[in-house]
Amino acid sequence: MARITREEVERIADLARLTLTPDEAERMTGELERILEYVASLEALDTEGVEPTSHASPMRTPLREDRVEPGLDPDRALANAPERDGHAFVVPKVIAEDEA
């Protein structure tokens, strides 16, 4: 049984805000199928009761004093904006027919 279908690939592409061409979707489905089949080798391993590791070094979240420090000034922060208006990033309208 296939681990992933083309419909699922299109669904996750949608979640990731990617639009795949029909060719891309077809090729990605085949490639992801092979990769998922390979990684499924982990299923055979007994990990009952094993704590998951999300991070290599066990450490607590470091805290600093709640003090105002200089940050990036707004003009420099906005210097790379594709479109801006004063101190704001300009984007196309947020609500439209196609917006999921």
Next chain:
Amino acid sequence: MTEPLSPIATLRRELDAGTTSSRKLVEGALARAGRLESLGAFVGLRAEAALAEAEQADARRGRGELRSPLDGIPLAIKDNLVQAGEPTTCASRILAGFVSPYDATAVARLREAGAVVLGRTNLDEFAMGSSTENSAHGPTRNPWDAERAPGGSSGGSAAAVAAGIVPAAVGSDTGGSIRQPAAFCGVVGMKPTYGRVSRYGLVAFASSLDQVGPFARTAEDCALLLETLAGHDPRDSTSLPESVPRYREALTGDVSGLVIGLPREYFVEEGVDPEVLAVVRQAVAELERAGAKTREVSLPHTRHAIATYYLIAPAEASSNLARYDGVRYGHRASGAESLGAMYRRTRSEGFGAEVKRRILLGTYVLSAGYYEAYYRKAMQVRTLLRRDFEEAFRGCDVLLTPTAPEVAFRLGEKAADPLRMYLSDVYTVSANLAGVPGVSLPGGFAHGMPVGLQLLGRALDEATLLRVADAYQRRTDWHECRPPEPA
């Protein structure tokens, strides 16, 4: 002057003796970069700025105000570490036009030490790849054979050092991206302990695995670079607070009594080129002659490392790369009539195939219904892999393995088969998953191409890795071999 540059230690003696100047070194490096442009090692040079900085370094030297042993030395930086006022592309179309407003901490530390950044080096897009072929700038070529890949993802940094354009460079290693290209290009490359070098200003790929580290020709130069790069940074919450040893003082040349573990899972005949294995066995014998003891150890979960890595790294990448949306910087698709359409078109136009593949894989394994089976499972196996190292280091001081199961492969050879490309990281990913340090150093040749020896150590024990690497280099001259000069 377009001769290859010597190691930093040699350049420093020449600078001290007054037989060269920083300006001359930078002029030479720029000339050589121009002559070797077809390697594709650099994606951008800072010719004018580098020459001006070299003159400032020469002036400091004249006043007796040298900042550090790196003062006036030209270096190259992988193009996923941001430099103030310079573009950062990550070899992706999606960062087209981006100019960084700040320096990565690694870059800032090198600059404070007086080092001169010559330029930015090529990489696989967002450091995702093992060949430097997935680059919007085109591939980098291996200086030993232009038809072969330099490895990746830090292929540009490795090639720039191997070709003698710069004596040292900086890269990043998420699953082997410093060590494997170092092996393929015949130079030294080190991935320090996770958290040893600040990630501030390193464009994030997989945040629990990413680590910045040096490339050089010698372990001695690597030690010098690491002394500068390492250390706590309040701007990186995963940065380790421990003080930084003087790594160069650990380079005694003495390995007598040291116990080197040989993990049996890395020496299995299937899946590794026998000629590569023969080179590694010769290195084992050399270190035994130097007085080291060797013993077989086991890392029993090694065969699960690639699967674990290719679940965790894409999961983290899919989250990290959500920031590329065309709103604040980089590429924005034109003419989109709504915000949602703009996101989709920007991302679909901006990312290359391998990056899309990993975003899709990561999104899939994190999605409802699959999280437990894939992502949580991988995090549990990560625990087992970490314990393997803890257990192994009870009986030895360092581990010695091949860095890669083969020598540099041909450009295009694996480009059409993502899974085959992933398997070339088989010996390097475990160190990232466990967070332990690793170094690759030249150990000889197979099929006319360099073979890398990998040393893995306990967390925060870079000093022992560098001591063993340096002792090996004092007894051998593989690191002095140079690729042929192009006609």
